[in-house]
Amino acid sequence: MAKTPITVAYGDGIGPEIMEAVLKILDRADAQVEPEYIDIGKDAYLEGWTTGIPDKAWESLQRTKVFLKAPITTPQGGGYKSLNVTIRTSLGLYANIRPTISYSPFVKTKHPEMDLVVVRENEEDLYTGIEHQQTPEVVQSLKLITRPGTERIVRHAFEYARKHNRKKVTCITKDNIMKLSDGLFHKVFEEIAEEYPDMETDHWIVDIGLAKIADAPQDFDVVVMPNLYGDIGSDIAAQISGSVGLGGSANIGDEYAMFEAIHGSAPDIAGKGISNPSGLLNGAVQMLLHIDQPEAASKIQNAWFKTLEDGIYTGDIAKGGPSVGTEEFADAVIERLGQKPEQLMSANYEKTVKEENQHKVSIAAKDRKDDSIERKLDGVDVFLFNNEMLSDELGQKVEKTAGEDFELTVITNRGANAYPPGYTDIFQTDHWRCRFLPKEEKAISNKDIQELLARITEAGFDWIQVENLYSFNGERGYSEAKK
Numbered sequence: 001m002a003k004t005p006i007t008v009a010y011g012d013g014i015g016p017e018i019m020e021a022v023l024k025i026l027d028r029a030d031a032q033v034e035p036e037y038i039d040i041g042k043d044a045y046l047e048g049w050t051t052g053i054p055d056k057a058w059e060s061l062q063r064t065k066v067f068l069k070a071p072i073t074t075p076q077g078g079g080y081k082s083l084n085v086t087i088r089t090s091l092g093l094y095a096n097i098r099p100t101i102s103y104s105p106f107v108k109t110k111h112p113e114m115d116l117v118v119v120r121e122n123e124e125d126l127y128t129g130i131e132h133q134q135t136p137e138v139v140q141s142l143k144l145i146t147r148p149g150t151e152r153i154v155r156h157a158f159e160y161a162r163k164h165n166r167k168k169v170t171c172i173t174k175d176n177i178m179k180l181s182d183g184l185f186h187k188v189f190e191e192i193a194e195e196y197p198d199m200e201t202d203h204w205i206v207d208i209g210l211a212k213i214a215d216a217p218q219d220f221d222v223v224v225m226p227n228l229y230g231d232i233g234s235d236i237a238a239q240i241s242g243s244v245g246l247g248g249s250a251n252i253g254d255e256y257a258m259f260e261a262i263h264g265s266a267p268d269i270a271g272k273g274i275s276n277p278s279g280l281l282n283g284a285v286q287m288l289l290h291i292d293q294p295e296a297a298s299k300i301q302n303a304w305f306k307t308l309e310d311g312i313y314t315g316d317i318a319k320g321g322p323s324v325g326t327e328e329f330a331d332a333v334i335e336r337l338g339q340k341p342e343q344l345m346s347a348n349y350e351k352t353v354k355e356e357n358q359h360k361v362s363i364a365a366k367d368r369k370d371d372s373i374e375r376k377l378d379g380v381d382v383f384l385f386n387n388e389m390l391s392d393e394l395g396q397k398v399e400k401t402a403g404e405d406f407e408l409t410v411i412t413n414r415g416a417n418a419y420p421p422g423y424t425d426i427f428q429t430d431h432w433r434c435r436f437l438p439k440e441e442k443a444i445s446n447k448d449i450q451e452l453l454a455r456i457t458e459a460g461f462d463w464i465q466v467e468n469l470y471s472f473n474g475e476r477g478y479s480e481a482k483k
Contacts, residue, residue: 003034004291007060011070012042013265014275019070021277021330022284028334029303031288031296036060041072045080052083061091067258068287070280071265085129088122092253094149095156096120097286098234098262099248100217100241103344106308107242107317114217114241117166119157120230122251124149127227134464135385138431145181145226150188156252157224158196168200168221169193172209172229180479185226213237238262245275245316248282250290259287273325276314278304281333294349300333301349305341307332376471379406379437380449381478382456383465387430395419398434401455405448406436410481417481435469435481 008023010016026033038057045052052072061067072083087093097119104112130142154171161169171189173182186203193201204212206229213220214236225233238247247262261279269275281304288297308317312332315323324332340346386394391411395418399408411419412433416426436452438444449468456463469478 001032003032004066004293005034005036005064006066006068006287006291007057007064008035008037009040009057009067009069009072010037011040011265012073013071013267013270015041015070015072015265017270017273017275017326018261018277018280019068021326022068022280024330025277025281025300025303025333025337026284026296029296029300029337031300032293033288033291035068036064040069040083042075045075051081051086053086061087061256065256066287066291067256068280068284069258069260071261071263073265073267082129085127087258088251091256091258092123093251093256093258094121094123095153095250095252096122096230096234097160097250097252098230098238099282099286100234100237102241103246103305103308104242106311106344107246107313108319109240109242111217111240114237116213116217116220116237117160117164117222118230118234118237119153119160119222119224120234121149121153121225121227123227125227127231132465134383135430136387137429143178143181145184147184147188150185151192154185154189154192154224155195157222158192158199161199161222162196166221168202169196170201170209170220170223171203172206172223172225172233173203174206174229176205180477182226189224209233210236214240217241234262243276243316244279245314246278246282248279248284248286250283250286252290257287257290259283259290273327274315274323275326276316277326277330278314289349292352294351298347298349299337301347302340303333303336303338305344305347306336306339309341309343310336372473374473376474377444377446377468378471378476378478379409379435379444379469380452381467381469381481382434382436382453382463383467384432384434384456385430385462385464386432391418391428392421394432397459398456398461401452401459401461402436403452403455405438405442405444406452407439409435409437411435412481431464433481437469 010019038060040053040057044054074080074082097117099117101115102109102112124144124146126141126143128142128144131139133139157169171186173186175182175186210233213233217237217240235244238244244263249260249262251258260283263279266275285297285301312329313323314329395411402408410417413426413428418426418428453463471477
């Protein structure tokens with residue numbers, strides 16, 4: 001069997017220790033992989049690579065398309081981009097798959113029956129990192145949810161559930177508040193669910209949904225979430241299973257894939273030889289399945305199960321009891337290669353029946369074009385910087401800029417109505433949203449908005465942001481702001 005080239009990064013903190021342990025196990029299990037080593041992370045940041053990834057590293061990733069990565073440390077201070085976010089977006093790794101099961105009674109947990117998989121959208125949401133400070137008092141972070149991005153992650157979740165004989169897919173959002181962004185995610189979930197009538201589905205609001213995962217994880221099977229909720233939810237699930245140190249993570253795209261532990265670089269214990277390689281090892285098992293080496297994946301998974309059954313733990317699992325170091329734990333797994341667990345369910349992975357483009361769920365932009373969608377310009381929100389006038393005075397002066405085409409319908413401050421007088425005691429900052437709608441439903445254009453902005457500027461106001469208001473096929477595409 002020809003060896004599969006993979007790109008390997010030892011990472012920072014405890015990364016080199018746990019990667020060395022994992023590679024040793026892969027070698028002794030006869031995993032047919034051929035590592036190419038790259039240097040990324042803290043040292044690369046300090047050498048001037050703002051993403052922490054030198055050009056030579058990119059060359060290896062583009063060549064192998066499979067990445068096994070130990071945890072990375074991002075230096076403190078400004079100017080450094082998240083390496084993980086950069087890799088995920090640059091390589092199109094839109095699906096983050098984080099399985100979490102109970103290893104009770106060998107790993108202490110209050111939830112011995114849990115067996116769930118978090119499918120996290122990996123590129124959008126607040127993790128786009130698009131932020132602005134607009135006034136001395138106000139910053140904004142843009143939450144981007146797209147229909148095509150949501151379609152592919154939701155479909156990936158259903159396909160994963162079907163492939164792994166799962167019975168239910170749960171969607172978690174906050175669409176009772178973010179009716180457009182999270183509302184789109186939920187809406188697309190419901191649309192795609194109709195394509196899988198054999199699958200049970202449900203939806204939870206994120207606050208109670210994550211509380212339910214923490215309290216009754218056995219009630220969940222596959223859970224699909226936007227980026228931020230998925231990040232938080234998968235860590236909660238891993239921690240209540242016994243330790244976040246056990247969690248492996250697969251980042252999957254149409255062409256590339258990255259595998260890692262879900263935990264960080266833990267610099268406080270780096271070099272002490274006590275770190276747990278299990279999270280990265282479980283990520284490596286996911287990698288072996290991805291490159292279609294189920295025999296090695298099963299052999300390693302079963303040896304790891306048997307190691308836990310035999311009571312051999314690193315300190316984070318032993319929790320004050322007898323423990324071994326990183327290298328000793330790896331040796332214990334190697335010693336049990338070929339053995340199967342006696343109480344935990346034995347792994348018996350099978351080769352994948354390859355079908356052309358079976359993993360490709362993305363749809364090219366040219367194929368997504370829908371000329372049947374009518375977009376209509378309804379008005380404009382103009383955001384102003386003002387730290388001098390109170391709401392009534394500001395409103396009266398801004399109203400005069402509306403001209404013949406527009407009327408000022410409302411001014412809000414931090415989302416609360418400030419003019420015409422709403423709640424008179426609202427807390428106010430220096431950031432004001434002014435909504436202009438056309439008079440008598442008159443058709444307006446961008447030129448009309450430009451002329452409105454010119455009048456606002458001539459009146460001495462400092463406008464800092466403009467958001468056009470559109471409806472799509474007659475359905476409002478913006479949050480309501482009432483007088």
